[in-house]
Every structure is written in structure tokens, then in C-alpha cells.
Amino acid sequence: MNENASRARPLLLSNWLFIVALMVIVIVTVGGITRLTESGLSITEWKPVLGALPPLSQADWEAEFELYKKIPEYIEINGPAGMDLEAFKTIYWWEWIHRQLGRLIGLALAVPLALFAVRKIIPQGYFWRLFALVALVGLQGSFGWWMVASGLETRTDVSHFRLAIHLCTALILLGGLIWTALDLRALAKGHQRPARMRAVAGWTGVILFIQLLLGAWVAGLNAGLASDSWPLMQGRFIPEYDTSQGMFWALTHDPFLIHWMHRWWAWVAVAALVVMARKVKPVNRKASIAIHSAFGIQILLGIATVMTGVEFHLAVLHQLVGALLVAAYAWGAHAIGRQG
Numbered sequence: 001m002n003e004n005a006s007r008a009r010p011l012l013l014s015n016w017l018f019i020v021a022l023m024v025i026v027i028v029t030v031g032g033i034t035r036l037t038e039s040g041l042s043i044t045e046w047k048p049v050l051g052a053l054p055p056l057s058q059a060d061w062e063a064e065f066e067l068y069k070k071i072p073e074y075i076e077i078n079g080p081a082g083m084d085l086e087a088f089k090t091i092y093w094w095e096w097i098h099r100q101l102g103r104l105i106g107l108a109l110a111v112p113l114a115l116f117a118v119r120k121i122i123p124q125g126y127f128w129r130l131f132a133l134v135a136l137v138g139l140q141g142s143f144g145w146w147m148v149a150s151g152l153e154t155r156t157d158v159s160h161f162r163l164a165i166h167l168c169t170a171l172i173l174l175g176g177l178i179w180t181a182l183d184l185r186a187l188a189k190g191h192q193r194p195a196r197m198r199a200v201a202g203w204t205g206v207i208l209f210i211q212l213l214l215g216a217w218v219a220g221l222n223a224g225l226a227s228d229s230w231p232l233m234q235g236r237f238i239p240e241y242d243t244s245q246g247m248f249w250a251l252t253h254d255p256f257l258i259h260w261m262h263r264w265w266a267w268v269a270v271a272a273l274v275v276m277a278r279k280v281k282p283v284n285r286k287a288s289i290a291i292h293s294a295f296g297i298q299i300l301l302g303i304a305t306v307m308t309g310v311e312f313h314l315a316v317l318h319q320l321v322g323a324l325l326v327a328a329y330a331w332g333a334h335a336i337g338r339q340g
Contacts, residue, residue: 009121009122009188010123010184010185010187010188011184011185011188012121013116013121013122013181013184014181014182014184014185014188016112017133017177017178017180017181017184018177018178018181020105020108020109020177021174021177021327023101023104023105023108024105024170024173024174024177025174025320025323025324025327026101027098027101027105027170028167028170028171028174028319028320028322028323029316029319029320029323030094030098030101031098031166031167031170031319032219032315032316032318032319032320033094033316034095034098035163035219035220036310036312036315037091038073038091039094039095039098040095040098040147040148040151040158041068041071041073041095041148041151041152041157041158042088042092042094042095043064043092043095043099043148044067044070044071044148044152045067046145046148046149048103048141051099052100052103054093055092061085061089062085064088064092065085065088068088071151071152071153072151072152072154072155072156073151073156073157076156099144102137102140102141102144105137106134106137106138106141109130109133109134109137110134110137113130113131123184125194126180126184129180130180132176133173133176133177136172136173136176137173139169140166140169140170140173143165143166143169144166146165146166147159147162147165147166150162157222158220160216160217160219160220160221161217161220161252163216163217163219163220164213164216164217164220167212167219168209168212168216171212171323171326174323174327174330175327175329175330178327178331178334179195179330179334182195182331183334191338193338195333195334195335195338196337197333197337198279198333198336200275200276200279200336201276201329201333201336201337203272204272204273204275204276204329204333205329205333207265207268207272208272208273208325208326208329211262211265211269212322212326214258214261214262214265215262215322217252217258217262218255218262219319221253221255221258222255223255223256223258223259223262224259224305224306224315225255225309225310226239226255226256226259227239227256227259227306228306228307228308228309229306229307230263230303230306230307231263233256233260234256238260239256239257239259239260240256241254241256241257241260242256263302263306266302269295270295270299273291273295273329274292276291276329276332276333277291277292277332279336280332280335280336283335283336283338283339284331284332284335287328287331287332287335288332290328290331291325291328291329291331291332293328294324294325294327294328294329295325298318298321298322301314301317301318301321302318305318
């Protein structure tokens, strides 16, 4: 086998993982739409295989609507608001698309991995890394149903804690896909040693993760609606918030305080990303530019989303650019991880 053929294998796998990473960015964006349209509870059953088929007849649609009518979201909110079958179909389709994308991502990872393994074109040391990514997709699907289940019996919405786990797992998967794809691309160029997580990337990642977690809580609690002004909330720097159940409860449940933490922790994340991007610039200028561009756009979108009362398109873009920021962070972290 010649040198070009031997290098085609890791490059092929790298391109495959980049395509799957793009699919993850799409599903994170659709997940944001699902949340904003309150569509997540429209499908009340977990059918990993049969659930791939949507309702195919009027009777099927009416049966799905009857199941939805039994949950608190319909009984307490959408029923009194006059939701009919046509309105139900709108939220159903968003949730159905979201679930199909999840199934498609699982297949897009698992099936090629099996084929590559059979053909023995996976570089040494990479099979279990790739298998872990497949397992993470399966875990993500389980987290998705666990999240939905939290809103089917006593709540009118899903648990913001479970929503955060569901979203953050998807973003960890995205980072893992990009990191592994970049390792394989470097391998195709003859670099045998995988990248390592450097200290600056590690603590920046922790800070960024906290911001993403707070963002998921904001989404889960509809806390974006807590204020439509910036930089002040309720005409003051720190808004009033509920401490009747203790400070820890307020830090994890109060929408005003969580909204405030999300908008100001963002600047801690920006500072960390600037420091990291300066380390990245001498190594990979494009990655450094990507980091700066992503967090800059994200800050502007966050402010605009607040000041427009969570305007739909801006809120969707805010979630999309959040995923792109994670991708840019993974790119930069990998770049400095190959040094030394």
C-alpha cells in the first residue's frame, strides 16, 4: 500500500466526523426551536423504532392528540388556551423532526463505524474513541426521553436540570467529534501523537461549561423573559429574587437570579476565551479568529435576545452560535494541545 492510500484512511474518518459534527449543530439548533415553540412534550411516548413513523391518518393524529390531552401542559395551559388539532400538529412536527435527527445522527455514527471496523481502516488506538462517541449518542437519546418524562405527569414543563444535562451532553459530543476529527486529520499529515488538553484550555472549558449550563437553565425556566432591559434588570444591577427557600434554591431555581448570573458570567467566559485565543493565535490564527468571532456574535445576540423579549429568530441564532462557539473552542483547544 502506498503512502497516499495509507493517509486516505484517517482523512476519510476525519471528514466523516466533521459531517456528523455539523449534524449535531443542526440538532442543537432544532432543539432550541423545539424549546421556544413549547413542542418538547407533544410526543408522549418513547418508541425508539416505531416512533420513527409520524401519524399517517386522521385517526392516528387524533390518537396522538388524545394522548397529549392527558398531560398537565395541555390540561393547565394549552387546553384552556383553545389548542386544536391543527395547532397540535405544528408542535408535534418540530418534536418529531428533532427526534428523527437524533436517530439519523446515531445511524450516521454507528453504521459507518461498523463498516470501517470490518474493513479494518480505523487507525490503531481510535476504535474505542469512536465507539465512545457512538455510546454518547445513545446516552443522549436516553437523556432526551428522561427530560421529556419529567413533564408528563405533574409538571407543565420539563425539568430545567434534565434539559441542561440533555443540552450539555450534546455539546460535549460536538466537542468530542471535532477533537477526534482534528486528531485524525493530523494523523493523515503524519503526526502520530494525539493532542492533549492544556491547562489554559482546561480551565477555559470549565468556565464555558458553567455558562452553557446557566444558559440551559435560563431556557428551561423561561428566564430570558425575566428582563427586557440591559445592562440593568428591574432598573437595578442586581434584581430582586426569591430567597424564601434558601440561597442554594435561589441559585438553582429563581429565574431572575439565574438570568442575572447568565448575563454576567458571560463576561468571565469572554475573558477566559480571550486569554485562550491569544495562546491559540501563534499556532493557528484561523482558530483564534473563530473563537473571537463566535463569542463576539454570541454576546451581541444575547443582549439583542433580552432586549427584544426573546424574539424567536434571535433566540434560535443565540443557540446556534452557542454551538458554534463550542466548536471554535474545541478547535482552539486542539491547536494548542498539539504543541510541545
